[in-house]
Amino acid sequence: MTDSIKVTVVGAGTMGNGIVQTFATFGHTVTMVDVSEDALERGRAAIEKSLGRFVKKEKISQDDCDEIMSRISLSTDLANAVSASDLMIEAVFENEEVKKDIFKTADAAAPAHTILASNTSSISITRIAEATNRPEKVIGMHFMNPVPIMKLVEIIRGEKTSDETCAQTISWSEAIGKTCGVANDFPGFIANRILMPMINEAVWSLHTGVGDRESIDIVMKLGCNFPMGPLALADYIGLDICLNIMDVLQDGLKEDKYAPCPMLREMVEAGKLGVKSGVGFYEYS
Ligand code: CAA
Numbered sequence: 001m002t003d004s005i006k007v008t009v010v011g012a013g014t015m016g017n018g019i020v021q022t023f024a025t026f027g028h029t030v031t032m033v034d035v036s037e038d039a040l041e042r043g044r045a046a047i048e049k050s051l052g053r054f055v056k057k058e059k060i061s062q063d064d065c066d067e068i069m070s071r072i073s074l075s076t077d078l079a080n081a082v083s084a085s086d087l088m089i090e091a092v093f094e095n096e097e098v099k100k101d102i103f104k105t106a107d108a109a110a111p112a113h114t115i116l117a118s119n120t121s122s123i124s125i126t127r128i129a130e131a132t133n134r135p136e137k138v139i140g141m142h143f144m145n146p147v148p149i150m151k152l153v154e155i156i157r158g159e160k161t162s163d164e165t166c167a168q169t170i171s172w173s174e175a176i177g178k179t180c181g182v183a184n185d186f187p188g189f190i191a192n193r194i195l196m197p198m199i200n201e202a203v204w205s206l207h208t209g210v211g212d213r214e215s216i217d218i219v220m221k222l223g224c225n226f227p228m229g230p231l232a233l234a235d236y237i238g239l240d241i242c243l244n245i246m247d248v249l250q251d252g253l254k255e256d257k258y259a260p261c262p263m264l265r266e267m268v269e270a271g272k273l274g275v276k277s278g279v280g281f282y283e284y285s
Contacts, residue, residue, distance in 0.1 A: 004028050005086040005172065010078060010102055012043025015119055016091035018147025021047045024071040025060075025148070026176040031073050031081040040074040047072065050148055078102065079109035087172060089141055091119040094244055099123060100131035107132035115165055117141040121192055121241070122248040125158035125185050135160035139169050142189060143178075145237065153178045154191050187252030188245060196245045199237075200261055202230035206281070207263040213281050231281040234264075235274030243268045 004027050009020045012034040020032045020043070034040045051065045060068075075081045082088050088106050092098055099118060106116050116138050118128055129138035140156025153173040157166055170180045183189040188196060202216050211219070217229020226233075234242050246260035267273075267280065274280030 006084055007031070008033055008078070008081040008085040008088045008106075009091060010034070010088065010106075011091035011093075011119075012039045012074075013091065013093075014046070014145060015143060015147060016089075017043035017046045018050070018145065019089055019091055019119065019143055020072055021050055021068070022143075022148055022176050022178075024068045025051075027071070028176075029071050029073075031075050031085070033075050033078050033081050035076060037074075037076065040076070044072070044074060050146075054148075078105050082106045082110045082114065085110060085114055087115050087117065087169075089117045089119055091143075094120060094123060094241070096123050096127065099128050103128055103131040103138065107134055115139060115169060117169065119143055122188050122245045124187075125156045125161070129158045129160060136162040137165050139165050140183075140185075140189065141169060141173065142191060144191070151177070151179050152191075153180050154189055155180045155182045156185055156189050157182065158185050188249045192245045193249065196242060196249060197258065199230045199234045199242055200246055200258075200264065203234070203261040203264045206231065207261055235280035235282055235284075237274070238276055239264060239272065239274050239280055240268050 007023045007028050007030045009016050009030060010033045012032050016032065020030045023030045032040060032043055034043065051068060054060045055062055055065050088110065090099060090102050092102065099120065103116055116132060118125060118140055119142055120140060121142060125138060125140045129135035132138055135158060138158055139161050142154035142156060144150035144152050155166065155169055173180050181190060205211055205216050206213055213231050217231050220226050221229045243260055243264050246258060249258040271277055272279045275284050278284050
């Protein structure tokens with residue numbers, strides 16, 4: 001059992017609040033940081049809702065839930081939060097400049113021992129680390145959605161990430177019930193290098209009439225024992241995120257096979273983003 005640590009999570013969205021919930025569940029003290037009180041309040045409400053599901057199933061008690069919530073604080077002041085943290089995990093939207101700004105601020109304010117991690121699903125850890133004076137302490141911690149349920153943390157080593165930082169990050173990940181796979185800093189790392197072309201191929205299959213949405217999903221769900229079909233998973237992840245990752249793969253790897261299916265781009269341009277917008281390959285109420 002690792003000692004309790006202090007964690008700052010930047011970004012109160014789906015991934016950020018899931019990460020906050022998971023660290024707090026395992027006894028760590030967490031500050032959730034975002035730019036507005038509203039975003040923080042939505043993040044807090046999402047954590048309460050998720051914990052409520054565990055209480056309902058009697059996996060945890062209401063007292064456990066209250067205790068977990070008491071370990072979480074909210075802040076709009078990143079520098080102040082990170083100044084007392086052992087680990088920062090950035091989980092904001094996929095914009096390299098925004099991420100670099102966050103890392104620069106965190107690097108200036110955090111104690112020397114603090115590890116600075118990014119939950120990026122595809123942006124180079126080496127480039128993010130260049131915004132800091134501690135590239136050996138910068139690492140990727142790529143969680144999967146839904147974070148409280150999914151067992152993986154994909155660890156990404158930047159060019160200068162030290163062995164010590166990698167070992168410490170794996171140890172902290174294991175202490176919150178996760179198992180790690182380690183990737184080097186290539187576009188899309190391991191998870192999205194493999195998952196996104198598969199999803200993109202499912203979109204091509206729909207686009208070119210290989211099968212309808214239900215058939216594509218049921219073949220992969222029952223035929224390959226996936227928890228959900230690739231089109232339903234794309235809706236769950238968000239079609240904008242899928243498109244963004246395909247663009248990163250194509251830009252970074254320079255191979256035509258990574259070109260996003262035009263149907264995916266058209267759907268994103270039409271605002272059909274999946275579950276979060278109410279419409280994607282399926283409709284959601
Ligand atoms: N909080 C708490 N509990 C949750 C939860 C949440 N946010 N989401 C799901 N659950 C729980 C449910 O309550 C349920 O618990 P029980 O088994 O105890 O009943 C369990 O998880 C299963 O949920 P459901 O019954 O609602 O539905 P399901 O069986 O279809 O599971 C799922 C839902 C866990 C999302 C499952 O479909 C699944 O594993 N899908 C694949 C998810 C996946 O591939 N994620 C990775 C996406 S890629 C990514 O995240 C990274 C990237 O860079 C794009």
